[in-house]
Amino acid sequence: MITDPNIEQYMHDLLPPRDEVLAEIEAYAAEHKIPIIGPAVARFLTALVKMTKAKRIFELGSAVGYSTIWLVRAAGPDAEVHYSDGSPANAERARGYFERAGVASRISVHVGDALTALASVPGTFDLIFNDVDKDGYPAVLDAVPDRIKPGGLFVTDNTLWHGRVLHPQEATDAAVCLFNRRLFESPQFYTTQLPIRDGVSVAIRL
Numbered sequence: 001m002i003t004d005p006n007i008e009q010y011m012h013d014l015l016p017p018r019d020e021v022l023a024e025i026e027a028y029a030a031e032h033k034i035p036i037i038g039p040a041v042a043r044f045l046t047a048l049v050k051m052t053k054a055k056r057i058f059e060l061g062s063a064v065g066y067s068t069i070w071l072v073r074a075a076g077p078d079a080e081v082h083y084s085d086g087s088p089a090n091a092e093r094a095r096g097y098f099e100r101a102g103v104a105s106r107i108s109v110h111v112g113d114a115l116t117a118l119a120s121v122p123g124t125f126d127l128i129f130n131d132v133d134k135d136g137y138p139a140v141l142d143a144v145p146d147r148i149k150p151g152g153l154f155v156t157d158n159t160l161w162h163g164r165v166l167h168p169q170e171a172t173d174a175a176v177c178l179f180n181r182r183l184f185e186s187p188q189f190y191t192t193q194l195p196i197r198d199g200v201s202v203a204i205r206l
């Protein structure tokens with residue numbers, strides 16, 4: 001945990017309950033150790049989408065669709081949200097949740113490498129949410145600047161990486177550090193970072 005566990009718990013206890021589908025995904029993810037963003041980051045993401053009126057959204061690394069459902073609900077009836085994940089089993093489960101949540105018609109499901117999927121969809125996006133495996137973060141940063149409209153957002157989860165950014169030992173830790181440094185140095189983005197849960201970076205495309 002990045003913040004004091006008591007603060008983390010306090011913040012978590014303030015969150016309103018989720019509906020049946022989201023609550024079920026949270027329980028499934030906990031049981032199967034699937035790392036989802038969780039409700040605190042999901043609400044922050046929702047606020048960003050609503051503040052910027054983002055409609056066209058691409059998600060890199062969607063697992064069983066928890067964050068995707070938050071994104072599509074935040075973006076509203078005109079949303080165009082792209083789910084991507086390398087696991088066919090995750091995608092199959094996510095499709096079921098999308099149907100039950102009543103949002104399937106606004107989500108395109110891409111199975112396979114997330115950056116290949118991004119390259120297959122033309123145009124720019126209002127928001128790209130990055131949550132792929134952390135060693136892939138530098139490659140994501142190479143790919144996304146041309147795919148976000150000016151004023152659009154590039155949001156990345158886990159950028160404090162359980163605190164391992166302080167003392168990087170493994171290649172994954174080094175990849176997150178490299179990503180963070182390059183993102184803050186990039187003249188293409190105005191970047192901020194918040195210590196919510198595992199760290200979330202929000203970069204505005206200039």
Ligand SMILES: C[S@@+](CC[C@H](N)C(=O)[O-])C[C@H]1O[C@@H](n2cnc3c(N)ncnc32)[C@H](O)[C@@H]1O
Pocket residue numbers: 035036037038060061062063064065066067068084085086087090112113114115131132133136
């Ligand atoms: C942290 S989980 C995503 C959680 C999801 N964003 C949520 O909060 O509900 C990361 C997911 O990305 C997928 N993934 C990782 N690297 C990927 C890549 N390069 N291309 C496609 N999927 C990838 C994994 O299969 C995994 O399901």
